[in-house]
Amino acid sequence: MERVVYFIGAGPGDPELITVKAKKLIDKANVIVYAGSLVPKSIFASSQATEVIDSSKICLEDIVDILEHHYNQNKIVVRLHTGDPSLYGAIWEQLTLLEQRGVKCEIIPGVTSAFALAARVKKPFTYPYGNQTLIFTRLSGKTPVPSAQNLKHLAKTKSSLAIYLSATKGPLIQKVLLNAGYPKKTTVVIGYAVSWPQEEIIVTSLDKLHEICNNINYTKHLLYLVLPDQGKNRSLLYQQAPSKI
Template structure:
């Protein structure tokens, strides 16, 4: 079997039990070298073949998978966070389908969840935002026009913006078309890792905040009133009746 495995946000203790077990068993681990920390790679079997996918093309990655599978050896394709978010696994799976090789996806903890933990906030606030928008700014990888940041901002939901910290000025300009300048923001660099940094500010000063810190990559931008808002859930309210408890 070939496994697409989510490595989590960087802290090896945030690997799932299944991900850790597969790394211990894998004969070949193809990993995103620019993103997967060495602490996670230390979880691999000592004698496993470890290949950095950063300089490889799709065809080379698939060729390695096929070669090891034909030897009946276990293959792990290790992606940061969760493979379903900006993981580029679709074309890899299609290539495996074409040659008839079996594979399985093992989900991981996404960095947008680790970022929420870092700022000690919940994206969905009782009485406030009940919507989380996970997106990115268009760059070398295009974004459909209807999903432009300025369009998504009209919803005024809680936002986690990936792969865009290097374009901070453009992010700020697009968001200001819908959010007030005083909207709280946070920038979380290397969430869950030893080098984690959390910057806080307002949307009107977002670009300057990022530029002053010298952050150019490996960071998420969080936007929304959830960063300062507070609410109390009805779920545990003594007067609230539900299936398992009668209100008083």
């Protein structure tokens, strides 16, 4: 195999929601560096790795040192991230430092929790002749959101939304979206620890979101899906083909 550090998306939590390519690389790995409790150990239970390192309490520079060291030892090195590495995965800093050191990297995509949650409740993000756009976003917290990407501005599109890293912001989400003109009965799906054994899912409407949030106490691992348009028309994909004369 080519000498590469593999950044792998471990999916939302269910060890079966992982790509075939990711599973093969994890099983072949000599060294696995994983994101602590965010990645279930069952993901790499069958791996032949002789070193498995929890990175949750290791600083960025030390993580990069570890990856580089084993890369230079010609080992198969896997860096496991929750969900999909490209979405709120904090991989940019690692990739930049590794590439500065001449370390080759490859990213293997994963299933993000928004898709797992939509699948669990059997609700699509897009509908024929209705909503055609999905926005992944978050509200400002420790990491600020650029002003042009503030939820108030995004809400003007009336698109479907997957709102990450905003567990305690449900009442604010409701206020902003109602003010932007989202219908009161817009479907909102709240998912906690999606696809994990402790998973909890609530399907409600936008006008009840504040009330629901008053009765839940989760401060992390919570995801909101806002699904504004339940389409009623059939897709052109399934229209009957015109008969031949």
